Each structure stands twice: as structure tokens, then as C-alpha cells.
Amino acid sequence: MSTERILLEHGGGGLLSHELVTEVFLPLFSNACLDRLEDSAVVTLEGRKFCFTTDSYVIDPIFFPGGNIGSLAVHGTINDLSVCGGIPLMLSAGFILEEGFPMEDLKQITRSMAEAAKTAGVSIVTGDTKVVARGAADGLFINTSGIGMIEYPQPLSVDSIQPGDAVLVSGTLGDHGATVLCRRRELGLSSGIRSDSAPLNGLISSILAASQHIHCMRDPTRGGLGAILAEIAGQSGFSITIQESELPVRDEVKGVCEILGFDPFFLANEGKVAVFCAPADADRILATLRNHEYGRDAKIIGSVGERNGGGLIMQTIIGGSRVVDLPLGELVPRIC
């Protein structure tokens, strides 16, 4: 590791997170399932394929337009299962509560979780609660795990990506990240932006039904679409070319990013999926996405090139191209 202590950036979904996972956890936990570093582990039990995932939610602010930490924790895990082709079956929920946390808030969060689970058609079947002393945590942290069943015949994974694949995204970028930024107490920004937090199992099962040639999916959460595409380009060795002009971004999000100096390409989404598929099926998948309420703004944004280690390449609006490197961590300035 290049640092002696954990930095905030180690949790940012960028280069330092990647280092932490590959240099600290992987060497010791290593096994065929984990080493793939997909959003969920895919396991075969008695001839049937299942996926299993876990995620922890630490977010400031806890309540934001479009949701709260509770709905987010349910959606996040559902989405991690869905992008691996899993039909979510059941979830667990673990709470770490800080002494003094308002009971009313906890109730509201729990209500949101129940509602989100119900809408998505999954049950929360087990849970755990710990309370820590004041100051040992920031309000409340939630961990959710989930199990899903896979019926899609083809393996959905980075390894399935083919040269020439089309790259799609199901909607506008950075809505969640920008919402959370605006809600940061000290900024006092008011804008009409809402988080895109949503369960994607319905949307994803509709495209899986529409095409047999989907190769890989990811939910571009921390680090945004930029980070996951750069990571996939790195892992697979394929160069991936993205058209800057095709990236869907809401004007409000653009405006907020403009002034804060952020790029929506690297801001978190909580209800979006990136899809790699055979080019012949791209239009059909696009149409299916656009037919769904969570996929209205879907776009074909780019394609997979040669396996030449070229990384993620952005064709800029002015006709040049630049390499998009894995960011250091979410919201970490690059400056050079």
C-alpha cells in the first residue's frame, strides 16, 4: 500500500479502494468466487445458480430528496444482485446505531426499508442491531446482504465482454451523488435534484427477457459510471470508447457540478445500470430500457474496442479523445 493508514479515499470506489481490495483483502481471502470482484458472488448449489452480496451504507445526510439511508440500503443490495442476473429472494439487515439517535428517525427509516422491499418483491428475513457509544458512529449505519437466484443462461461477467460490444446506460448520470452533495448541511444548496435511488430488478429482468446476448452489467454507484467503466477496461484489458456527447446528464446536475467542480461521470448513481451487450441487440435492449419507468433516459454511449490495454477512452465533444483514468477516490481532486 502506498499509505500507512486508512484514508477516506480508500472507501471512495477509486484507485485507492481498488488498491485496498487487491493488496490487503484479496491476497488473504483469495478464492475463485471472490477473485472475480463482481458486484455479487455467484455460487452453484445443487445444480442451481445463486448470487450473494453484501453492502454497508454510511451516508451523510441520512435523509435526502428521493429517499433515505433505509431505502438506499434495500435498493443497493437488490441492484447488486440484479446486475449479476439474480432475481432477489431475501435480504438481511444489520443496524449499527449511535447512542442518542432519534427513535422517530429510526422508525421512518425502517418504514422506508419495508416499503422498498415490498415494492421490489423481496423479504427481509434476518437482522441484527448493535448500539455504540456516542461518537463511535455517525448516527446510524446499515448493512444489508442478499441472496438471489440466477436463471439467465449466459454468464454475466467482465469475462463475457466481447470486442465490439455496445455499452448502454439506463439513464441520467450523477443524480444521487449531486443530490447528496447539495444536501450537505454546510452548502445550503437548494436545487430540484432528487436521488435516483430505485430497485432495478424489474428493469433488469425485462432486458434479460429481451436479449440472450447481454454480456455484463454493473450498477455505477460509488465513483460513478467513470469509475466502473475504467475498472472494467482495466480488468478486461479491452479498450472502451465512450462518446462524451451521448452521456445523459440532467441540466440541474450539470449546473451543480459546474459550480462545485465535479464531473457527473464520476458521481454516484443508485438506480442505474450499465449494460454490455452484443451490438446487434443494442437497439432492442435500448427500446426495452426506455419502455421502463427507470430507463426512460437510457442511451447507447459507446463500445468495446480491441484487447490492447488501451483503457477507457472518452471521445470529447470537440473531436479529440482523452484517457479516463480510474479516479483516486470519489470526490478526490485530481489536479496536476
Next chain:
Amino acid sequence: MNNQERRRIRLLFSGIVQGVGFRPAIYRIAKEQNLGGFVCNTPEGVVVEVEGHPRHIEGFVPAVLNNLPPAAEVAAVSQEDLSVRGEQTFQIRSSRDDGDKDVMISPDLAVCDNCLRELKDPRDRRYRYPFINCTDCGPRLTIIRDVPYDRGNTSMACFPLCPQCGTEYENPSDRRFHAEPNACPLCGPRLWMTDGQGVPLADDFPDPVEQARELLKKGKILAIKGLGGFHLAVDATNEQAVQRLRARKYREEKPLAVMVGHLEAAGRIAEIGRLEQHLLSSPQRPIVLCRKKRHGGIAPSVAPGVPDQGIMLPYTPLHALLLEDDSPPLVMTSGNRVDEPICQKNREALLRLKGIADFFLLHNRDILVRCDDSVVTAARGKTVMIRRSRGYAPRPITLQQCYPDVLALGPQLKATLCILKGNQAYLSPHIGDLETPEARAFHSESLSLMERIASCRPKVLACDLHPAYYTTRLAKELPHREIFRVQHHHAHIVSVMAENGLSEQVIGLAMDGTGYGTDGTVWGCEFLISDELDFQRAGHLEPFPLPGSDKAVREPWRVAVSLLHESYGHDWQEMAQRLDLSAFASHFELLNSMMASGLNSPQASSLGRVFDAVASLLGIRHTASFEGQAAMELEAMADLPYEASYPFLLRYEDGRTLLDLRPLIRTLAQERINGIDPHKIASRFHVSLIKALAATAGEIRERTGINRAVLSGGCFQNRILFNGVTRELEKEGFAVYTHISLPPNDGCIALGQAVVAASRLKRRKS
């Protein structure tokens, strides 16, 4: 004559003596003086043994020094007496007979006067032949495929010499003896014109050069294949044409260089002093930044807002023909899309420049190594390198010590890379900003080229501390034994030390845009007590936040806001309203919160950003289309000599001297509000800053007793600052050291990285 009346000596010439026609020159002189012996290249330099009449022997060295080929420079001659052997004939021994592959690849050399004379002589068989060259001139680096430098290893290999050219090539007394790119219209490369799609123009117009001149006159944009790549050329006096080029190239405001036919034409455009004259007509033929004249006749959008015009003279026979007679000056800018490296091959150029160029002037002598035009300027009677490339690279820099082999991968922007081997530092030609796939490919091309040129593949790597630099990531991927990570500004300072042969501790003044500090913040106004191994941050500018981070580089108004926030506390918004910043008032609250909370507002001590901020405070520029634009315009504004008047504070804290410019900013802002002439304020700002930097260095000297001051960093491209700080420090009794052949900007970083890494390796071994 019997042997008693003869004398034999052995001479070793060092300096710039290889690949520049030095051996044939020696040969001719030896022949003239009737001397026997030989000349050959060795890794140490050119060795000559001559014997003959003692009077001729005595006259030999002066004769050589008085008849040097244009690109040669003799740094030293050592001489020893040998016993006479009775050798009557004189030979050029080829370098390969000595089994050394170390003979250096020479940089490309501008067309020489002899060749120009032939070019314009209707009786000469190379009359108007655009590829004329001789041992004194012509392409070198840009046509090599491999070492050693032999025709078979160049892109001339596919042009078999005709009998006449062959005779010249074989004859030691000919100007073209072993001129590897020797060629003539019969046997050599040829030129042709195509339209914007790459379709050759009809043959009924026999001379493509004439065609090109006609099209340029009509305001067309031409892509012209040159020495190290393509240029985009357009009539520099035609404002519309220049604007069209800018629009097509997406290069909105960055200054463009022009090529003029001769010195006199240069003098019409800009102030050409003696040093500028020398630089313009040197065999390296760089772009020379010269102070613009007010009515120089150049279209306004060639170099808008900046004080200097980049000018160069023709350096290939083709350029000489294009600019013959009184043809107008041409804009000659690198043939590339914005931010990409220069195009190299015909097909690549047709592809990448389609839609930019109206026509292409092509030839079939392949460019095997890309090489951009070099850029220099003159300050205080010294050459200041801005971009070291064609004409200079890959000539190694000779260091005072020997080091273990190291490969330094360089920085992210204005990148070069460096191989250190023995006492030689081989720096690549300028590569550029490593943001595009093309630039990264060029970086790896350059890497293998330099490994071949230095005939060395170091396993020890050096790179920057910045974790996000491409070169830092690359270091981990390359096969290596060990990686040394070198702080950016330490590398700046050590590169100057290496060029000057300094090894004792110095006070390094690194005045820069941005670099990654050991504490993870952005540095850029640093006083480092440095040696080759390590450094201590002895002083720096008080850090201030950059609201919007990278965005603040493109938007100087953000930095202006930050400095006002630092200088006035709660009242800053009121000041900002009274200055020129009211246009941004709707963002003030948000920036305030960003700075207060640190959201995307990294702390920086960058001097480059202070220049930007002051430019914005004076209303010169609030947003920039390239880094340093605002600072350049501020420099242009400061052309009045005024004494310093702005206060600053020095504080000593935790072992460091902190420079506090808040009083300066307050006074400057007040003067601006009071309606003082911005020229006056810009001048006072420069003078005050010079005093402040010198005072900080002075205080550090008092603490440490170190009297050697070293200057580096991109801010020293500002001539007022460079001249002023040098003068002020010298006045205070400092011994001041600056770059000799490397630029103060990040073009010097690779050398600094290499020397730090090699020194650390060396210390461990001893």
C-alpha cells in the same frame, strides 16, 4: 622528409562533435596541411592522431577550431605527444570498426548555407530540390529506425543512391561524405500535393511548392509534412484564415508560432536582440519567443493577449522554398488535434487532420521519430529553454558524476522521459500532456527509442509522488526492480543542480503551477533545502483553498475569490463586488461554503495560481482556455518599471518560513478599487513578489547558512519574475543557479527524478 622533422600528436575533442560533420571537417584540414593519421568517434569524443611537419601540427588545432561545422561545439581539447610512425595518408576510421555502438544520435540540423546556395543555383543538380542536405545539415533523429546511425537504419534505406550521390557519399573530401540522408531528384524522396481528402492534385502543375505557395496566399490551410511531424500552415497576415484554423483545430487562444523567411522579416514582427538573432539562426532553429512589436503586421488572433510572438526561421529546404522571396510569414503550428501529439505518418495525418487542412503537402521520406519544434526565449542574455525537442534532443546532458542506470518516467504534463547512464542523461524529445491515448502511445514509443539510443534498459524506475499521474501508474506496470518516487518540486530543483554540477545543499525556489506534496496537498511555491537525495520544506507560501479544484486552473476567478476570502475574512464578498468579480456574485455563497467545509477545495500553495488570481482581480481575465494564459497576460500588462510598494509578511512556524501575501492582496485590491492604472498595479505586483521571494530565501539563508539558490518551476517562464528574482538574489549575495539546457517547466522533471533515484540507489550501494 625524415622522421626527425616530423611530429605526431593525439587529440581528444569533446563537446558537440559527433553526427555534425566533424570528422569530414578534420579530414579536409588534415589533407590541406598534408598530415597523416586518422580520426574516429569514441564514447569519450572524437579522437584524432595527426603527424607531419611540426609547423603544420602546431597549426592544426587552431585550424580546426576556426573551421568548425556549424552545429559543432568544442568543449575541450586534450593533447598528448606520440612517437612518429611515418604514416603518410589520413583516414576516417568508421565507428563500427572500433566496435562501439555508443556513438550518439545527433539531433536534426537546420539546412546549412552551402546547401541553401545550391538549392537556389539553377546550375546545380539539386536546384529547388526540397530534400537537399549534407554532413553539416539535414534530418538525423527523425529518420532513424535503429542505432548505429547508418543509412540502412534510417528511412532513407528505401532510396538506393544514384551513382553521382554514391560517389559523394564515398568521397572523404566531399561535403556529403557519409551524409546518411544524401539524395537528389534522381534517387531521393519526392514531394506531392493532395486535396483535403488525400487525393493527389493533377500532375499538370509540376511544382507542388509553387502550388502550396499559391494556396497559402489564398488563405488556405495546408498540412505540411516537415522534419519531425506535420505542421498546419496558414498565412499569418490573414486574420480570417488564422481564425478558421483556430476554429477547426479547437485551439481558441493558445498562441501560434510563425515562420518567416529571414531575420529581417523577424525584425519587422518583434524585437530581435543579438541573442534572439543568434538563436533564430542557430542550427537548432527553435521557435524563439520575442517581444512583439506594436504594428508587426501579424494577424491579431495569432498570439492574442500575450507579450511574445513565437518566431522561427526555415529549417528544411522545403521551408526555405515555401518562404522564398517576400512571401508573407506563415503560422506554423503542430499538425495535431487539440491536446494530441504531432502527426507523423501520411496516412495518420490524412486521418487525423481531415477537416482541419484544406490541402496536404506530402513526401515519401518517412518520419520515424516524432519531434516537435523546440521553443526558447532569451532572458538576461541567457537562453531559457521552454520546450526542448527538435534540434536539441536526444543530445545527452553530461553530468559531473557517474550514476547507476535509471529510467525516469517524467510528470503528467509537458512530459519528457530520461535515461541516466554513467554521467550521461538522455532526455527524450518533448512528449506533451499524457491525457490522450495518442500521447501515451508516444510516451511508450519514446521509451523504447531512448532505450535504443542510450543502449541501456534500466530496471530501476523513477516517477512522481502523485498517485494519479499516468507515469506513476505506468511505473507499477513496467518490469522493474525498484521504483523511487520523487516529489515534484524536489525533482525541479535537482534537475538544476544536476545541470550545474551542484551536489551540496541548496535553497531551491520551486515556483510552479501545481505538484503533489508529501502531505497530500497541492504545492507550488516552495523553498526546499535540497540535495540530490532528499529535501526539507524550509518555506512556502501560506496555502489557500482552490474551490472547485481542477476547475480553478481553468477559472482564475475562483482563485481570486479564494485569495479575497483569505485576505478579508467575512468582508470578502463586499470587496469582490467592488472589484471586477461581480459577474460571479451569484456563486459567492456557495464558494464560501465550499471553502469553509473543504468540499472539493484542496489546499494549495501554488504561485501559478496567485498569478491567475491577480490577473482576475485586475479584470484581465477570469476564465482561461489554457493553463498559464491569465499569468501571461498579467506579465504582458506589467511593462512599466515601478518600485515595489506592496507589503507582505514572513512568519516562522514549525521550522518553516511561511510567506503571507495577504497584505499584498489587500493593497493591490484597494489600488484597483481606487482606479490606479492596471499596468502600474501589474508592475508593482511583479516587483513586490520578487522582493517577497527573495526575502523568504534570505530568511532561510539566515537560519541555515546556505548561500546557493536554485531556481526552477514553470513560473520562471515569466521573464520579469525570472530576471527580477535572479537580480535580487544576486544583489543579496546569493550564488544563483538556473537551468542551462532544460526548461524551468515540467520538461525538466524527468532529469530531476532520475538523479534523485540514482543518488538514492548509489548511497545504498556504498
